[in-house]
Each structure stands twice: as structure tokens, then as C-alpha cells.
Amino acid sequence: MVNVSTSREKRTLNWMDCLRSSGYRLTEARQAVIDVLAKSDRALNATEIFDFAREGYPSLGLVSVYRTLEKLEELNLIQKVHHPDGCQSYIAGFTGHQHLMICRVCEQAEFFEGDDLTPLIEHVSRESGFTIQEHWLQFFGICSECNNSATSNNLRKKSS
Amino acid sequence: MVNVSTSREKRTLNWMDCLRSSGYRLTEARQAVIDVLAKSDRALNATEIFDFAREGYPSLGLVSVYRTLEKLEELNLIQKVHHPDGCQSYIAGFTGHQHLMICRVCEQAEFFEGDDLTPLIEHVSRESGFTIQEHWLQFFGICSECNNSATSNNLRKKSS
DNA sequence: GTGATTGCAAAGCGTTTGCACCGTA
DNA sequence: TACGGTGCAAACGCTTTGCAATCAC
Numbered sequence: 309m310v311n312v313s314t315s316r317e318k319r320t321l322n323w324m325d326c327l328r329s330s331g332y333r334l335t336e337a338r339q340a341v342i343d344v345l346a347k348s349d350r351a352l353n354a355t356e357i358f359d360f361a362r363e364g365y366p367s368l369g370l371v372s373v374y375r376t377l378e379k380l381e382e383l384n385l386i387q388k389v390h391h392p393d394g395c396q397s398y399i400a401g402f403t404g405h406q407h408l409m410i411c412r413v414c415e416q417a418e419f420f421e422g423d424d425l426t427p428l429i430e431h432v433s434r435e436s437g438f439t440i441q442e443h444w445l446q447f448f449g450i451c452s453e454c455n456n457s458a459t460s461n462n463l464r465k466k467s468s
Numbered sequence: 469m470v471n472v473s474t475s476r477e478k479r480t481l482n483w484m485d486c487l488r489s490s491g492y493r494l495t496e497a498r499q500a501v502i503d504v505l506a507k508s509d510r511a512l513n514a515t516e517i518f519d520f521a522r523e524g525y526p527s528l529g530l531v532s533v534y535r536t537l538e539k540l541e542e543l544n545l546i547q548k549v550h551h552p553d554g555c556q557s558y559i560a561g562f563t564g565h566q567h568l569m570i571c572r573v574c575e576q577a578e579f580f581e582g583d584d585l586t587p588l589i590e591h592v593s594r595e596s597g598f599t600i601q602e603h604w605l606q607f608f609g610i611c612s613e614c615n616n617s618a619t620s621n622n623l624r625k626k627s628s
Numbered sequence: 629g630t631g632a633t634t635g636c637a638a639a640g641c642g643t644t645t646g647c648a649c650c651g652t653a
Numbered sequence: 654t655a656c657g658g659t660g661c662a663a664a665c666g667c668t669t670t671g672c673a674a675t676c677a678c
Binding site: 333334335353355371375395396 | 668670
């Protein structure tokens with residue numbers, strides 16, 4: 309089990325390095341976006357990132373958020389999160405193949421290893437003749453913190 | 469392994485009954501949409517359904533497609549399919565919890581049972597303290613037909 | 629200096645809503 | 654006949670594109 313908070317502090321700098329070494333320039337707009345995403349343990353959508361980032365860099369444009377997200381995703385630094393209602397958000401990602409578990413109360417996300425999926429994939433592949441190239445697995449539920457909060461009568465449900 | 473082509477012929481009539489018994493009226497617009505979806509073994513998006521359905525019922529409006537989809541989904545007759553690029557489509561669904569396997573060449577979809585997922589869910593749940601309420605699993609790959617076509621030099625790749 | 633990057637405005641796309649008319653029950 | 658359903662047009666939200674100004678290198 310890997311928690312997204314791991315080395316969150318260094319992430320901002322790592323991402324900057326990664327952008328620079330890929331030939332991209334380090335601008336204030338990009339820094340503002342990176343700051344927000346690198347520090348969040350929730351998946352955020354473009355507008356949320358825009359709003360948070362503007363607090364520190366008010367002249368930021370929404371377009372720059374989208375363009376920065378594009379590059380971060382291309383460099384595999386962030387990962388798209390799909391929600392059942394279709395809207396998309398973004399979260400800091402790790403290397404390798406990871407699956408997401410999303411809390412419906414606080415929207416915090418945790419990664420988990422899904423290696424146990426291999427037998428299922430092999431089984432299904434053999435039975436169907438399908439060549440399975442990629443899989444997509446997400447869990448939705450309530451994280452331990454929100455479970456505790458609920459039982460200790462201290463609901464933190466977001467009003468979104 | 470359950471193939472979507474199973475009893476596809478009867479499906480149109482079943483869906484009509486289901487709509488009627490739920491208090492909805494049977495209109496030409498709804499029939500046109502249902503005909504298309506019930507006969508397709510691909511997941512179709514709203515525009516595709518609109519285009520196909522208009523062939524048989526030219527006065528159909530796109531809005532009616534959306535409104536019919538809403539009702540069919542509410543009655544669990546169809547199921548939303550999420551694509552990696554974020555766009556949504558719809559496919560005839562079965563009762564119970566089923567997972568999708570989508571061919572990237574012909575876009576045909578097959579359902580598979582994902583019961584083997586339970587141990588993984590329990591394992592992850594125990595380790596993380598997460599209460600997992602719902603999961604979402606989709607496979608992407610190449611179906612047996614398209615595999616064969618490719619090897620027999622008879623590619624049927626769609627030009628979408 | 630120069631070319632990548634920016635923010636604005638506007639266009640684009642898929643979806644939803646308001647509304648008067650229509651057709652099913 | 655009544656009211657659920659329709660299609661049109663327009664609004665909507667999110668995302669992308671065109672463009673001149675700007676800024677990192």
C-alpha cells in the first residue's frame with residue numbers, strides 16, 4: 309500500500325527538474341499549477357486547480373492549467389481520474405501501473421497495487437480469445453479516516 | 469463468458485415492455501433509439517445512436533436520444549461505457565454486475581464475470597481500512613475476430 | 629534576441645434546458 | 654382529452670484554438 313503523501317514535499321522540485329530536462333521552460337504559471345497538484349492528496353479537476361493556483365498567482369489563466377496538465381500527463385507525472393458521472397480530474401501519479409481507490413466523502417485518493425489481477429486477466433483472455441492490452445480498475449468507497457469520523461460523530465462531508 | 473449477441477432479437481420487445489410497465493409511453497422516437505442500441509454489439513455514443521436511428525426515423529431529434537438513454541439507464545437496460553479519452557458511450561447491459569472488455573479495432577464489447585475480483589477487494593480493503601462500495605473494471609484489447617483478421621491479412625480497422 | 633509560453637477571447641463540442649406543439653394512452 | 658413526450662433553439666460547462674504580447678533561456 310503506497311500513500312500519496314509519500315515525499316510530497318520533494319515532488320514539486322522533481323517535477324520542475326523533469327520539465328526542464330524534457331526541454332520545457334519553467335514558468336510561474338507552471339509552478340503554480342504544479343504546486344497545487346503536487347501537494348494535493350485529492351484528485352482535482354481543471355477548475356479546482358485553477359482556483360487554488362490563482363490564490364498564489366492571480367494572473368494565471370485557465371488555458372495554462374490545461375496546457376500544463378497536458379505536459380505533466382505526457383511525462384507521466386500525473387494521472388487522469390475518471391469519475392462515474394464522466395467528469396475528469398487529475399492526481400499526482402507514481403511510476404508503474406497503479407490503481408486508484410477514491411473516497412466518496414473526502415475525495416482523497418489512494419493507490420493500490422493490482423498485481424493480483426493477472427490471473428483474472430489470463431483467465432478471461434483464454435476463455436474469450438481477447439488479447440488484453442490494458443486494464444482499468446478503480447475502487448470507490450469510504451476511506452478509513454472518514455469511516456472513523458462518521459462513527460465518532462464528526463462528519464467532514466464536503467458540501468460540493 | 470456471456471456474449472452480447474445473446475437474445476438480441478428479443479431485446480427490443482423486452483425493453484418496450486419494461487418501459488411500458490414502468491409507466492413510460494411507447495413512442496416512435498424511443499423505438500428508433502432502442503432498435504439501434506438493442507441490435508448493436510458495440511458501445512455507441514449519443515451522436516452515433518442519433519445518426520443510425522435517423523436512418524429509420526428521420527425526424528428524430530438528438531435531445532430525444534439523450535432523454536431515452538437516461539430512461540434506459542435508469543431501468544438498468546443499458547450501461548455507460550467510459551473511454552480512456554473521457555468520452556462516453558452506451559451499450560446494452562445485462563442484469564447483475566458485469567465488466568466490459570472492449571476491442572480497440574472493431575470496438576465490439578463483451579461482458580465478462582469479474583467475481584474473481586472479490587479476494588483482491590477484500591485484501592485491499594483490509595490493508596487500507598477503506599470500505600469499498602463499488603468497483604469499476606474495464607479491459608481494452610483486441611478481440612479474437614480482429615486478431616484472426618489481422619493474421620489473415622484482412623484488417624477491418626475502422627477509420628474513426 | 630528569439631522562440632516557447634502566456635492570457636484573453638472566441639470557437640468548439642457534447643450535453644441540458646425552455647418552450648410550444650404533438651401524439652400516446 | 655390530458656399530459657407525457659417531442660423537436661427546435663438556445664444555453665450551458667468544459668476544453669481547445671487563434672493570436673498578439675510576454676518572458677525564460
